[in-house]
Amino acid sequence: MKSRFVTATLVVVVGFLVIGSIATFVANSKHDSGVTMAQSAGTYTAPDGKVYPHVTLSLNTYPNSQFGGHHGEEGGTHSDWVSYGLGGPNGEVLTDAETGTNFQVPAHTAVTITIYQYDSGETLNNDFFAHVRGTVDGTATFVRRWDTEEKVNATPEEIITNIPTDMVGHTFTIHGLSDDQDQIFLNVPLMLADDDEVTAAEEEGGYTRYPTKTTFTFITGDEGEYIWNCEFPCGDGTIARFGNAMSAMGYMSGHFTVKG
C-alpha cells in the first residue's frame, strides 16, 4: 500500500514537472515586447466640444526588424520579418527602445497615434480595411512624404477617409471583442512608402528618408483589454500571407490596454 502511495505521488509530481516545464518553455518562447505607456499631451477638444485628457503614441513600421529596438540587437531571431516598433516624435528610428507593440492608454481619453511607414506595400485582400474607421470624424491626417532629416512635410498634409487599396503598406487595426467591455474597433490604413526608395535604403542597411506619415485620434471608453494587428497580409511565403510576422505577437500585432 505504501509503495502504491509513493508511486502515485511520484506520478503526480512528475506530471506537474512536465507540464510546468512545457509552460515555462512556451512562456520563454513568447516574444513579449513589454508595455509602452502613452505620453501625456494636455487636453484635446473633440469636434462636439467635449474636452478629454490627451495622450500620444509614436510608432514606426519597418520592412524588417533590423532596427533592433524591442527585438534586440540586429533584429533578434527573425531580423528579416516586417515589424512595428516604437518611434521618435519625428519618426526617428529608436534602436534601443525596450518596448514595441504592447500599448497602454488611459480610459476616457483622446489618444493620438502617429505612424511613420518605412515599408512598401501592395494590394489589400479586403478593401474594407482601406478605409479609416473608428477615429474622430472617421478621418486621419496623411503626409505622402515625410522628410526625416529636415523633420518637415515634403508633401502637403491631407485629411483622408481612405486610401487606394493597391497602395496599402500596413494597417493599424484594434479589434472589438464579443464581451461586456466597451467596444473599440479602429482601423487606419497606412500608405506604402516609395518602393524603390525602400529597396535602395534596405540595400544600404537602413530605411528610407521619406516614410509616409499618418496621424489619427480616437476616444477610449471604460477600461478594457484589446488586441491590435495589421490587416494587410505581409507574412510573405506563408499561407494567405498571415504567417511569420503576422502571426507572432511583437511584430505586426500586440496588446492594447485601456487602463487608469
Added chain:
Amino acid sequence: MSIETPEQQTETPKWWKRKDVVQLLILWVVLTPIIGFIASEAQVVAMGEPGSESMENVISLMRMFTWAASPVAALVAAIAIGSLLSKRHYGDNPPPEAEHTIRNAPMVNATWIIASGLLCLFALVAGMIALQENNEAILDEDAIHINVVGQQWAWNYDYPGTNGVRSDVLHLPVGESVVFHATSADVKHSFWIVQLGIKIDANPGETTETAVTPNKIGVFDIRCAELCGTLHSYMQNKLIVESREDYNAWLASQPDTGETTWEDQGEELQ
C-alpha cells in the same frame, strides 16, 4: 409437497436479484435525472438566451438529446462507481470471479447497433426539423441579404441597398428574415452567431449561405468557429438586433464609402 435437492438449495439467485445488480440499478435510476438535468441545463446556460426561433429549437433539441443520452451516461457512471467502490482488489491473489472470458453475444450486439441506429435517425430527423426555420428564412423573398467577409482576424458586413455601408459590428432589424452570404478573404473561417443558432463555413473563393430571423432585441455574440490562426480566439464581434426604426437610423448615420461587395452578389442572387 416438493423436496428441494441440495443443488437447488445452493442455487445462486437470478442475476437481477443479485445485490450488486440491485445496487447498480438503484444508482442508475438516481443518476439518470441528475445527469440529465445538470448536463442539459449547463449547456443551455453556456449557450445564452436564444435570440431566434432557430436557437430556441436548437436548445429544445439539445435538451431532448441530452435527456435521451442521460440513461446511457448514467449506466456507464453507475457501473464505473459500483466497480470502483465494491469490486476493487488489492494483492496478488484475485478472487475467482475476476477470471472470466469475453463471450460473443450476438443479441446484445444487434440490440446495441439497432438502438444506436434508431437514436441517430431520431437525431437526424429532429435536427432537420429544428433547422427548418432557417430554410423558411432563406426562402423569404423579402429577406434582407448581407455579405459577410471573414479575414484573419475580423469580420465585416456589407449592407444591401446602400452605397457602400459596411461595418465591423453587425446590425439587424428584429423580426425580419436575413440571409447571410459568407466568404473569406484568406483562410477558412466559420461565421457563428451564437445566440441565434446559425453557423456557416466562410471559405476563400466560395460563398456559402445561411439565414435566420432574429426575434429578440438585444446584443449577441459573433465568433469564428474554425481555428484560423494565432488570433482566432479574438475573431469576434457583436450583433445588435434593434427595431426597424433604429436599424434605418443606424444605416442612415453610416458613411457611404461608395464601395460595396453587394452588387456582384446581388446580381448573382437574382
